[in-house]
Amino acid sequence: MKQTKREIMAGVECVSSKIVDNNTVEYKRIDGARVIRLYRTDILVFKPSGDVALNSGGRQTVTTKERMNKFLPKGWGIYQEKNVWYLSKGEYWSDPDRKSWVYQDGITILSAGGASGAGKDRKKLDKRLKRIKAYVDGFIKKLAARELEQPGDGDCWYCLFEDKYDRTWGDIGDRSHHILGHFKDKYYVPSLLMNAIKELPVSRITESCIGYWFKRHDQTCRSFENIGKKQVRKSLTRYLKRRLGMAA
Numbered sequence: 001m002k003q004t005k006r007e008i009m010a011g012v013e014c015v016s017s018k019i020v021d022n023n024t025v026e027y028k029r030i031d032g033a034r035v036i037r038l039y040r041t042d043i044l045v046f047k048p049s050g051d052v053a054l055n056s057g058g059r060q061t062v063t064t065k066e067r068m069n070k071f072l073p074k075g076w077g078i079y080q081e082k083n084v085w086y087l088s089k090g091e092y093w094s095d096p097d098r099k100s101w102v103y104q105d106g107i108t109i110l111s112a113g114g115a116s117g118a119g120k121d122r123k124k125l126d127k128r129l130k131r132i133k134a135y136v137d138g139f140i141k142k143l144a145a146r147e148l149e150q151p152g153d154g155d156c157w158y159c160l161f162e163d164k165y166d167r168t169w170g171d172i173g174d175r176s177h178h179i180l181g182h183f184k185d186k187y188y189v190p191s192l193l194m195n196a197i198k199e200l201p202v203s204r205i206t207e208s209c210i211g212y213w214f215k216r217h218d219q220t221c222r223s224f225e226n227i228g229k230k231q232v233r234k235s236l237t238r239y240l241k242r243r244l245g246m247a248a
């Protein structure tokens with residue numbers, strides 16, 4: 001979806017601003033910082049001290065990565081390997097002194113050299129990936145057995161309620177906290193599935209399967225059930241990865 005400069009900059013105080021790419025504005029803050037903003041997220045903040053802070057706003061998508069790479073200081077880049085982003089300094093092929101850090105939101109390129117605030121190491125992320133898989137497996141099993149209730153007021157409030165920008169309460173602030181809690185409790189939140197298919201849509205056949213699974217209607221999905229499960233798996237997995245600091 002395309003946004004105008006006015007939409008992107010709503011509520012933001014600045015000295016000057018200009019469109020620099022699709023849905024991307026460069027603006028200057030009163031404190032002198034220069035900012036690259038994609039949609040409603042300040043993805044790069046060039047501070048007066050010379051440090052550069054990176055933030056995907058929890059959306060480690062291809063677009064965010066491309067935009068960061070376009071505007072990062074020379075020699076720096078973001079690359080992706082097996083669901084994980086890395087911030088790197090130096091050319092991929094030719095620089096023997098090339099260094100890289102596991103990306104996480106808030107990671108900062110220091111004017112003194114190097115980076116601070118790097119993410120968890122590979123092993124921890126692999127563990128997280130496994131937990132996502134286990135949760136999604138359990139979710140689909142309960143769902144397809146028609147054991148889950150329809151989304152409603154009894155759901156986790158962080159999954160259920162939204163602010164005026166359609167952000168769930170869970171997506172404001174620390175996005176991962178309630179989700180890790182659901183993993184632990186094996187709490188399969190119906191609203192979480194709704195949020196996932198809103199952000200990462202599924203086909204109409206799958207929507208109909210979901211309606212059947214939630215007992216909204218009694219028309220069985222039959223041979224479409226496997227397609228439905230596959231699409232739900234994909235959507236849920238990507239939704240959760242995005243909230244647990246992984247590219248998706």
Ligand SMILES: [Zn+2]
Nearest residue numbers: 156158159178
């Ligand atoms: Zn929740």
